[in-house]
Amino acid sequence: MKALVKTEFQFSGQKSVYHGKVRDVYNIHDEKLVMVVTDRISAFDVVLPEGIPYKGQMLNQIAAKFLDATKDICPNWKLATPDPMVTVGLQCKGFPVEMIVRGYLCGSAWRAYKDGVREICGVKIPDGMKENQKFPEPIITPTTKAEMGMHDEDISKEDIIKKGLMSRSDYATLEKYTLALFERGTQMAAERGLILVDTKYEFGTYEGDIYLIDEIHTPDSSRYFYSEGYEERFAKGEPQRQLSKEFVREWLMENGFQGKEGQQVPEMTPAIVESISNRYIELYEHITGETFVKAGTENILARIEKNVTEYLKKK
Secondary structure, three states: OOOOOOOOOOOOEEEEEEEOOOOOEEEEEEEEEEEEOOOOEOOOEEEOOOOOHHHHHHHHHHHHHHHHOOOOOOOEEEEEEEEOOEEEEEOOOEEOOOOOOOOOOOOOHHHHHHHOOEEEOOOEEOOOOOOOOEEEEEOOOOOOOOOOOOOOOOOHHHHHHHHHOOHHHHHHHHHHHHHHHHHHHHHHHHHEEEEEEEEEEEEEOOOOOOEEEOOOOOOOOOEEEEOOOOOHHHOOOOOOOOOHHHHHHHHHHOOOOOOOOOOOOOOHHHHHHHHHHHHHHHHHHHHHHHOOOOOOOOHHHHHHHHHHHHHHHHO
C-alpha cells in the first residue's frame, strides 16, 4: 500500500499550482481547476508526517457523490472526476470565509461552552445545554480561511460584512445555501443511520453567481454520530459513537500532541497508518452505503497524469 503525499504535475495549459494541507490544486488556463486529493492528513492545522493510503480516493469520491446530490440546491464547481483522486471543476473566486454549520453542541463549541462562553461568532447559545445536545435550530459559526500554517479564526456575520469580506446580500445567499445543504446532508445521513452533527462549506463566485466549491460532507469536513444509541448515550452523559476524523485527534491528544509550539507529532507506525486507513474505509462505506473499491496504488502519479491529460485533451 502506497500513499500519495506529493505531486508536481505539469499539465498542458497549467498556469500555477497551490499545495494545500491535503489538496493540490492546479490552475489550467485560468478557467479550470484540477484538484488532486492527496493522502496527506492534517489535524490541529498541522500536516502529519505520514500519508494514509486510499484516504484521498475516499474523500474525493464522497465529495463527488454529495456535490452531485445537492446541485439542485445551488450550483457547484464540479465538472468531472477523471481519476479516483481528482476532481476537475470551474475556477471560482473563493470567499475568504468558511461557513461552519452546527446541529449539535460538541467539539470546539462545547469546549468553549464548558469554559463559560455563551456566544460563538455572534450567535447566542442558551444556558443549561449539555455536550452533544441538539440545538433548537442549526447555527452558523463562520471562520476566516487561514493561510497555510495559520489557524482559522472565528468571526461573526457582522464582522464579515464590516471587514468587506463579502456583501450583506452575498452573505444572505451563503446562509441560505448553507442551511439548505445541511438539511439535505442531514436527510441523507439519516437514511444511513447517521446524524450529521456539523460540517463546513466553502463558496466562491463564477461569472457573477455563487457556487459551492471544494469538498462537501466528507469525514474530514464533517462530524457524524451513529443514530443508534444516540439518545441513551446522551441521557447517560456518555461519549457518542462518531464517524469523523476525531479519532485521529484523540490519538494525537492521548500521545501529547495538540499542535502547540514545542510539541512533537507521535510516531506514526505502519500499524497506526493502516488502522487509520481502515477507519477511513469504514467511514466511506457508512456514509455512502457503497462498498469501497480500492484503486491501484503502484503508480498513482502516472495514473493521475494519464487520466487528467486525456480528460483535458477532450475538452
